[in-house]
Amino acid sequence: MVRLTRSITRSAAARASVVTVLVLAGMAALAAVAGATEPRPWQLGLQPSATPVHERLATMHDELLVVISLITVFVLGLLLYVMILVVIAIPSFKLIYYMDRVPNADMTIKVTAHQWYWSYEYPDQAGLSFDSNLIQDKDLKPGQKRLLDVDNPLVVPVGATIRVLVTGTDVIHSWFVPSFGVQEYAIIGRLNETWMQVEHEGTYYGECNQICGVNHAFMPIAVKAVSKPEFEKWLGEAKKKFAVAPSPGIEAGATLVAAAAAGKAQPADQEPAGNR
Numbered sequence: 001m002v003r004l005t006r007s008i009t010r011s012a013a014a015r016a017s018v019v020t021v022l023v024l025a026g027m028a029a030l031a032a033v034a035g036a037t038e039p040r041p042w043q044l045g046l047q048p049s050a051t052p053v054h055e056r057l058a059t060m061h062d063e064l065l066v067v068i069s070l071i072t073v074f075v076l077g078l079l080l081y082v083m084i085l086v087v088i089a090i091p092s093f094k095l096i097y098y099m100d101r102v103p104n105a106d107m108t109i110k111v112t113a114h115q116w117y118w119s120y121e122y123p124d125q126a127g128l129s130f131d132s133n134l135i136q137d138k139d140l141k142p143g144q145k146r147l148l149d150v151d152n153p154l155v156v157p158v159g160a161t162i163r164v165l166v167t168g169t170d171v172i173h174s175w176f177v178p179s180f181g182v183q184e185y186a187i188i189g190r191l192n193e194t195w196m197q198v199e200h201e202g203t204y205y206g207e208c209n210q211i212c213g214v215n216h217a218f219m220p221i222a223v224k225a226v227s228k229p230e231f232e233k234w235l236g237e238a239k240k241k242f243a244v245a246p247s248p249g250i251e252a253g254a255t256l257v258a259a260a261a262a263g264k265a266q267p268a269d270q271e272p273a274g275n276r
């Protein structure tokens, strides 16, 4: 009995010592593993792989890193393009505002478009107004430009800030003088506004640049910029030549409407003299 008890005690002690050794070994092993994969200060990327699953996760992570980097570069590129557009837009808006806003105007000119000629009115000059027609090829004098020169050019004083009001009586035209940077639609029933300030004397040409009908190419614009004294002299002559009549612009339109309503033909003076 005593032998049996001793034997059991010995084997229990042996088992306990084996378990203790195993536990210590396990703790040592865990400590070793933790040392290999612990987070480190300033660590970038994943911890070293300890399992096949983590190996695949790490591979997937690395591949996605390449893809996402390329996408980031692409999106930053797009943002750069947007910034370029913003940089362009700011002066562009400033310029549009400059073109649109008439600074304190010295005088006003009203431009009325017709098929196929222009009429000009000086509302500040007791409604002085006249029609401006193309000079036909057969009537061209030496020095006159074919398809550009007109019988009565618009005359403006140099240096004056001029408010230009543009309207039309039939279809949409457009008063376009390239060297002035002026292009304004002539729309029936609408009064569009722009401005110009001619800096040097001379004759400047433009054309209707809105396809307006069969004689679209035959309604040129000629603007003569003259000195102030010359302009005053011209005003005196023009008032006699065109015998100032009260605002024929709108009233001529009203006359046309009335004539059309009464079934009458268009008044002779409303026909484009040069384009028959």
Ligand SMILES: [Cu+2]
Pocket: 113, 172, 173, 174, 208, 209, 210, 211, 212, 213, 216, 219
């Ligand atoms: Cu036109």
